Amino acid sequence: MSGEFETTSLQLSHRNHFRFGYNGIWFTERKKAEDRWNVAYGRCERPVADWRTECINTARLIREATSEDLWVLFSGGIDSEVVVQSFMFAGIPFKVAITCFDSDLNRQDVRYAVKFCETHQIPYRLLKLDIIDFFESGEALSYAAASKCVQPQLLHTMWAMDQVDGYPILGSGECFLQKSVSPAEPDHWVMYEKERIAAWYRHLLLRGREGCAGFFQYTPEIMLSFLLDHEVVRLCTGQVNDVSSTMPVKASIYRRYFLLEPRRKYHGFENVLHLDDGLRPELERRFGDHNAIVFTEYTQLVAALAMEVNSRDISKIRGQPCAAM
Known part of the structure; x- marks a missing residue:
């Protein structure tokens, strides 16, 4: 896998509303360390519904965007399970791909996903991967070199995308x-858009292949509906003081919208963290230099996503609406 991309005719989000690139030019590659990592989002085309409804709407839009078989890469975690349930509740046929490390090294996640x-009665396929050989043979490094990926734990997912003959979808x-x-903005909350996570998008671009590398940012509506969830609003308007990010409350938010079985959180690398530790320094x-982050202040992000005529959404948030990005 090699080459660069300057523009894209591929649809990687709905109408490519989510845009990323460098120095204000979308879907470009970083040429030098000084290049500035940029992202932008489209505006909502209608008032948003609740987050569950927007997840189901997203599943329907993905189905409309391609005639290929839909493959949800199901890790066994709650993010990918929400994606699976969204397609289920939308009544859309799809298949599941589950990456299974040799010697049951990610057995907790695989067992849950298979059981689900x-x-x-969801058709699924086990993608069997010798994860140790994947790292030690240099195959993981080749994926990283092509996608300029600085995070080792993303690389086997790129491999999994390549194994399915259809349209891959990531949670x-x-x-x-x-x-x-x-210190100047102690009460502000910001959203992080990480360049390193965009390696999944870069992988699709370099393959010349459409897919969904970010289900939860596929439309501006699904993003805004999450941002306007009452628990998120409470956090970002200073009504909760003992939580400093959305990570500790994400599971409780998700469970208000979907039927998710309580379980321990795994990331799949518990038994092979030495592989991550070995490759990460390289x-x-x-x-x-592919590790920049765009920080967008919460009320600015809400204002940028919301319909221009839909001031009702903005009025829910402390502060004045800001100009669109």
């Missing part, structure tokens, strides 16, 4: 918000 699929792209650490040495 069998319980709900990624959530609106991750954190309280500002700036990736940081080679591609460490």
Whole structure:
């Protein structure tokens, strides 16, 4: 896998509303360390519904965007399970791909995902991967070199995308918000858009392949509906003081909209963290400049996403509406 992309005719989000690139030019590659990482989002085309409804609407839009078979990459975690349930509740046929490390090294996630699929009669395929050989043979490094990926734990997902003959869908792209650490803005909350996570998008671009690398940012509506969830609003307007990011409350938010079985959180690398530790320094040495973050203040983001005529959404948030990005 090699080459660069300057523009794209591929649809990576709904109408490519989510745009990323460098120096204000979308869907470009970083040429030098000094290049500025940029992102932007489209405006909502209608008033948003609740987050569950917007997840189901997103599933329908993805189905409309392609005639290919839909493959949800199901890790066994709650993010990908929400994606699976969204297609289920939308009544859309789809298949599931589950990456299974040799020697049951990610057995907790695989067992949950398989059980879920069998319980709900969802067709699934196990993608068997010798994860140790994947890292030690240099195959993981080749994926990283092509996508300029600085995070080792993203690389096997790129491999999994390549194994399915159809349209891959990842349960990624959530609106991750954190309280500002700036002394000048102690009460502000900001969303993080990380360049390193865009490696999944770059992989699709370099393959010349359409897919959904970020289900939870596929439309401006799904993003805004999450940002306007009452628990998120409480966090970002200072009504909750003992939480500094959305990560600790994400599961409780998700469970208000979807039927998610309580379980321990796994990331799949518990038994092979030495592989991450071994490769990460090399990736940081080679591609460490691909690790920028765009910080967008919460009320600015809400204002940028909302319909221009829909001031009702903005009025829910403390502060004045800001200009669109």
